[in-house]
Amino acid sequence: xxxxxxxxxxxxxxxxxxxxxxxxxxxxxxxxxxxxxxxxxxxxxxxxxxxxxxxxxxxxxxxxxxxxxxxxxxxxxxxxxxxxxxxxxxxxxxxxxxxxxxxxxxxxxxxxxxxxxxxxxxxxxxxxxxxxxxxxx
Numbered sequence: 001x002x003x004x005x006x007x008x009x010x011x012x013x014x015x016x017x018x019x020x021x022x023x024x025x026x027x028x029x030x031x032x033x034x035x036x037x038x039x040x041x042x043x044x045x046x047x048x049x050x051x052x053x054x055x056x057x058x059x060x061x062x063x064x065x066x067x068x069x070x071x072x073x074x075x076x077x078x079x080x081x082x083x084x085x086x087x088x089x090x091x092x093x094x095x096x097x098x099x100x101x102x103x104x105x106x107x108x109x110x111x112x113x114x115x116x117x118x119x120x121x122x123x124x125x126x127x128x129x130x131x132x133x134x135x136x137x
Contacts, residue, residue: 004025049069071122077119
């Protein structure tokens with residue numbers, strides 16, 4: 001993405017002939033990157049969180065809260081990201097992007113793909129929590 005933006009700046013300022021597809025390509029790439037990065041962050045448990053409650057909890061209470069958070073991630077990913085994302089893909093597959101001339105559904109496809117990855121990561125996190133609970137007993 002950086003190289004494409006550099007080329008866009010060079011073609012616009014130095015060559016005085018701006019490339020029309022670079023801006024749209026970078027914008028769509030950024031959407032995909034953000035969605036995949038959000039799934040990765042869920043997998044690493046590095047997502048933004050309010051720790052006011054979890055910092056005060058210990059033992060089983062903290063474990064229950066962590067399980068609830070992972071289940072909420074699963075629910076959100078399944079309903080909003082996958083179900084809603086697939087509907088958005090179906091609605092926008094007939095719309096064509098102006099510069100790249102690709103169906104906009106391919107851009108919206110990043111939402112259900114990220115939702116599937118979040119579900120996988122959340123299930124793995126739940127398995128890890130279950131293993132941690134067994135080792136503490």
